[in-house]
Amino acid sequence: MDLLFIRLLLDFGLMVLIWIVQLVIYPGLCYYKNEDLGKWHKIYTQRIGVIVGPLMIAQLVVTLMQLMQAQNLYTWGSIVIVLIxxxxxxxxxxPLHNSINPGESCEEITTSLVKKNWWRTFFWSILFLGSLILKISDYNF
Incomplete structure (x- = not known):
């Protein structure tokens, strides 16, 4: 399995995950009672961390490996976006997730999370599209 294919899989996984978070999970927080939101949020952040953490670490490692193989617009742009x-x-x-407490209104929580998360959604989508374009064009490092 080549490095670009691994990178494509990682970028795809993070892009799908962030879109689910953006469109389903964050807006869904409003469907919990205030007292249940704090309990669920703690469980959610632990569980999602088990998925997101390894994907982000693997993406960073693979991106650094690609940068070591070739320094071009794709590899430099990728490392910048991954670091962002x-x-x-x-x-x-x-910190935003750590500050969530059951006393806050869910509209404030959801609005803040969704509004700020559009940046990560955009960046992870761009990373996937870049990897997809290179894979389709059969680019070799």
Whole structure:
């Protein structure tokens, strides 16, 4: 299995995951009672972390490997975008999720999460499209 195919799978997985989070999970938070939201949110963040964490780490490792093989617009652009998604995740979303409490209205929580998450949705979609275009064009590093 070649590195670009592995990268394509990782980018696809993160893109599908972020779109599900954006369109289903974050808006779905409003369907919990305030007292249940805090309980569910803690479970959700632990479970989603088990999925997202390894995917993000693998994506970073593969992107760095591609950058070591070839320095071009795709590899440099990819590493920049991957690092941006890491920064957004750990400097904005982890603290935002940690600040969620059952006393907040779900509209505030959902609006904030959905509005800010469009950036990650955009970046992970761009990463996938870039990998897909290269794979279709049969680019070799």
């Amino acid at each position: 998604t890491w920064i957004l995740t750990f400097l904005i979303f982890v």
